[in-house]
Amino acid sequence: MFGRILASGAVGAARSMSTAWWRHVEPAPKDPILGVTEAFLADPSPNKVNVGVGAYRDDNGKPVVLECVREAERRIAGNLNMEYLPMGGSVNMVEETLKLAYGENSDLLKDKRVAAVQALSGTGACRLFADFQKRFSPDSQIYIPVPTWANHHNIWRDAHVPQRTFHYYHPQSRGLDFASMMDDIKNAPNGSFFLLHACAHNPTGVDPSEEQWREISHQFKVKGHFAFFDMAYQGFASGDPERDAKSIRIFLEDGHLIGCAQSYAKNMGLYGQRVGCLSVVCEDEKQAVAVKSQLQQLARPMYSNPPVHGALIVSTILGDPDLKKLWLKEVKGMADRIIGMRTALRENLEKLGSPLSWEHVTKQIGMFCYSGMTPEQVDRLTQEYHIYMTRNGRISMAGVTTGNVGYLANAIHEVTKSG
Amino acid sequence: MNTSSPSFSSSAADRRLSALVRHLEGSSLNVLDSRSRSIAASPTSGSHGAGNSVFDHVVRAPEDPILGVTVAYNKDPSPVKLNLGVGAYRTEEGKPLVLNVVRRAEQMLVNDRSRVKEYLPIVGLSDFNKLSAKLILGADSPAIQENRVTTVQCLSGTGSLRVGAEFLARHYHQHTIYIPQPTWGNHPKVFGLAGLSVKTYRYYDPATRGLNFQGLLEDLGSAPSGAIVLLHACAHNPTGVDPTPHQWEQIRQLMRSKALLPFFDSAYQGFASGNLDTDAQSVRMFAKDGGECLVAQSYAKNMGLYGERVGALSIVCRTADVASRVESQLKLVIRPMYSNPPIHGASIVATILKDRSLFQEWTIELKAMADRIISMRQQLFDALRSRGTPGDWSHIIKQIGMFTFTGLNSKQVVFMTKEYHIYMTSDGRISMAGLSSRTVPHLADAIHAAVTRVA
Numbered sequence: 001m002f003g004r005i006l007a008s009g010a011v012g013a014a015r016s017m018s019t020a021w022w023r024h025v026e027p028a029p030k031d032p033i034l035g036v037t038e039a040f041l042a043d044p045s046p047n048k049v050n051v052g053v054g055a056y057r058d059d060n061g062k063p064v065v066l067e068c069v070r071e072a073e074r075r076i077a078g079n080l081n082m083e084y085l086p087m088g089g090s091v092n093m094v095e096e097t098l099k100l101a102y103g104e105n106s107d108l109l110k111d112k113r114v115a116a117v118q119a120l121s122g123t124g125a126c127r128l129f130a131d132f133q134k135r136f137s138p139d140s141q142i143y144i145p146v147p148t149w150a151n152h153h154n155i156w157r158d159a160h161v162p163q164r165t166f167h168y169y170h171p172q173s174r175g176l177d178f179a180s181m182m183d184d185i186k187n188a189p190n191g192s193f194f195l196l197h198a199c200a201h202n203p204t205g206v207d208p209s210e211e212q213w214r215e216i217s218h219q220f221k222v223k224g225h226f227a228f229f230d231m232a233y234q235g236f237a238s239g240d241p242e243r244d245a246k247s248i249r250i251f252l253e254d255g256h257l258i259g260c261a262q263s264y265a266k267n268m269g270l271y272g273q274r275v276g277c278l279s280v281v282c283e284d285e286k287q288a289v290a291v292k293s294q295l296q297q298l299a300r301p302m303y304s305n306p307p308v309h310g311a312l313i314v315s316t317i318l319g320d321p322d323l324k325k326l327w328l329k330e331v332k333g334m335a336d337r338i339i340g341m342r343t344a345l346r347e348n349l350e351k352l353g354s355p356l357s358w359e360h361v362t363k364q365i366g367m368f369c370y371s372g373m374t375p376e377q378v379d380r381l382t383q384e385y386h387i388y389m390t391r392n393g394r395i396s397m398a399g400v401t402t403g404n405v406g407y408l409a410n411a412i413h414e415v416t417k418s419g
Numbered sequence: 420m421n422t423s424s425p426s427f428s429s430s431a432a433d434r435r436l437s438a439l440v441r442h443l444e445g446s447s448l449n450v451l452d453s454r455s456r457s458i459a460a461s462p463t464s465g466s467h468g469a470g471n472s473v474f475d476h477v478v479r480a481p482e483d484p485i486l487g488v489t490v491a492y493n494k495d496p497s498p499v500k501l502n503l504g505v506g507a508y509r510t511e512e513g514k515p516l517v518l519n520v521v522r523r524a525e526q527m528l529v530n531d532r533s534r535v536k537e538y539l540p541i542v543g544l545s546d547f548n549k550l551s552a553k554l555i556l557g558a559d560s561p562a563i564q565e566n567r568v569t570t571v572q573c574l575s576g577t578g579s580l581r582v583g584a585e586f587l588a589r590h591y592h593q594h595t596i597y598i599p600q601p602t603w604g605n606h607p608k609v610f611g612l613a614g615l616s617v618k619t620y621r622y623y624d625p626a627t628r629g630l631n632f633q634g635l636l637e638d639l640g641s642a643p644s645g646a647i648v649l650l651h652a653c654a655h656n657p658t659g660v661d662p663t664p665h666q667w668e669q670i671r672q673l674m675r676s677k678a679l680l681p682f683f684d685s686a687y688q689g690f691a692s693g694n695l696d697t698d699a700q701s702v703r704m705f706a707k708d709g710g711e712c713l714v715a716q717s718y719a720k721n722m723g724l725y726g727e728r729v730g731a732l733s734i735v736c737r738t739a740d741v742a743s744r745v746e747s748q749l750k751l752v753i754r755p756m757y758s759n760p761p762i763h764g765a766s767i768v769a770t771i772l773k774d775r776s777l778f779q780e781w782t783i784e785l786k787a788m789a790d791r792i793i794s795m796r797q798q799l800f801d802a803l804r805s806r807g808t809p810g811d812w813s814h815i816i817k818q819i820g821m822f823t824f825t826g827l828n829s830k831q832v833v834f835m836t837k838e839y840h841i842y843m844t845s846d847g848r849i850s851m852a853g854l855s856s857r858t859v860p861h862l863a864d865a866i867h868a869a870v871t872r873v874a
Contacts, residue, residue: 026744026748027743027744027747027748028744028747028748028750028751030747031541031750031754034538034540034541034754053538055537055538063535063537064535065534065535065536069536070532073529074529077525077526077529078517078522078525078526079517080515080517081515081516081517081726082517082521082723082724082725082726082727083507083515083725083726084507084719084725084726085726087483120574120756120757120758120761121757121758123754123755123756123757123758124756124757124758127755127756127757136476136477151754151755151758154751154754154755155755157755158752158755158756265538269536270536271536271537271538272536272537272538272539272759272761272762272763273536273761273762273763274757274758274759274760274761283475287475287477289479290477290478290479290480291477293479293480294477294479294480296480297480298612300483300577300605300608301577301581301605301608301609301611301612301613302574302577302578302581302609302612302756303574303575303577303578303581303728303757304574304575304577304578304605304728305726305728306728307574307726307727307728307761307763307764308726308727308728309726309727309761309763309764310761310763
């Protein structure tokens, strides 16, 4: 670096200095999930199929804007103002959102024991919590299931919270490794923080049964663990939001003081609006006020206050009984189509005489199917059949249609039939 | 229209805090009283099984000073009350404003049934990014033409600053950033949380109510080589004091000679002078000398999109290859923060910027807002002069942008609030946007009284 003081202000003098600030910057690896769609878009093949990113598609393979959302947008267009929301976001939206997770008549809500802020979808909610955890439980770690959504690792890493893993998926059965999971819960030091997927586990689609959830909750009580629920698919898994919140309700009945990330990306199709909510259950209202104020202090130096548009859509829908009814119907419709595609894919594979068991396709729940395919098999699917998915073998069922399920089944059969 | 209009706080949380602002609310810390820790005995809360909260020790964070102003203002029943804390534009009637072009763009978006709400890419809306870079750097910018600029959509100015700061903390060799004294209260927090260490450079001179140029040059001159320097592109917040073009050139030379890295915060382009190009001159001066810099842009004020959180971070690099690698690393910062940015506001901006007639219309509405502010400055100055208020008030018309640093002390501010129901931050900063022709006389009376009756 030159130490010469410039004598004149000649333009371009700076060029002679070796101010190579960024020469050492390596190109970052592509995001494994979002990179799939990029590759898909670049593919000219007419047969290409995108079962990569978890965004819902209708049976024509088209993205969907829910009718309730369109109506809500019509109502709010030309809104009086676009002023800043408070740091904690739209109070109205948060209130409605908490009802979904905690129950309409939850005493926790009546007693104002839940600290909650609007967040930037599920990612933002998880990140805010991770930052909060770092600041107020600085010695804690986070236990993350194996596998999980890849970005979970990034989130807690960037929040500087050390990570550990716990057993979750059982590859042989393509189901839950409940015994090992319970061992990990028992062996973790008392008072550990755990990340749990409330329903429709991503990427496996494998959820604990209600009974298993009760056992997990009980063990958490024994160990004094903290449960942080990432609920990105409420309503989307079974078609019934109340049913999909069962795991959380079980924990609440047992008196756990949980944390919860909620997202409207999938279940309201508001992906790009980035609408979500972070909540933390506290011992009393005073504590909830304190915790909320601290969450806001973390949001302020990140983005000051959250975006208003998506929040307005949500509160317009959930605040109007007719629109809310319409939404519930549309969510069920999406969930039902997915369930239908699971059945179709499994039947197709069985009809093709696949030597493997595809029972897991219909047992797993939510948007994703953990097919069990290897990265090499996935690569073959992409290269030979122009089928795009993440290399962990995760299929986004939302990308499957009556039009492509046969093609997909055939391709999967071809790359897996030799075992 | 709005059949079920959601009720959320109407106060525009003014993001512009002075580093010198003292809390208006007394009890800002609320240490938990162990006796108040009670677990509700209702059946569903499982009082017998609930453990103690792991966040039991969390104390309540201090109130935001600006929100405190608005809270107090809202409580005041006086018919002559005036809120000059708010950092959001108001019309002559004191109402918030949605620009006509924004309404039209929004209608276009709503009516377009082919639009979907899918995820944007991590870096945001491509059109928006390109147009934003052109807006701040100039359509003919060589840096843009040579593909040396990477632009990512972020959450308004705050988000752009944070993403840029996180990138610097990870990839830049110098982790100290120099910020002007005073500056927006959120600046030190943004940079601190990103992992940079924050130092200050002299900026405002209370004696002249202008720029302490000597102090600025000295402090930047003694900064370690390579240090990052935060620069307000125009309409410095909270002082309204900007360097002249000549002074900017001297700053540029000094900074380049010391390899100091410029990080511009551009929150008022077009809003300050009324002209988009004029307000971008400082940034363009640096961008065209071949060196590197960062720019955080916000559309909160100049497009009135406050709550939509629309902004962009541009990094001007030496080469196109570097810009591409830098962009890939910016994605790694963004993904674990919020995955991808919100689509609505950026779509509105892109719609306006890419359409000739909408763009034209925007520049006219923007100039009208800026002109109204400038006219308020003139009116207030004239009103004080006609009252013979002691002191030199020329800084009111010399300062630029939304805010005026009046020079009133906190005692005088308290007096003005109590006796005249004027609400402002205790550092004497007023938002000109909150004034109207109708209310200027009342403010002038209040200032006159404060200056003559309170030490």
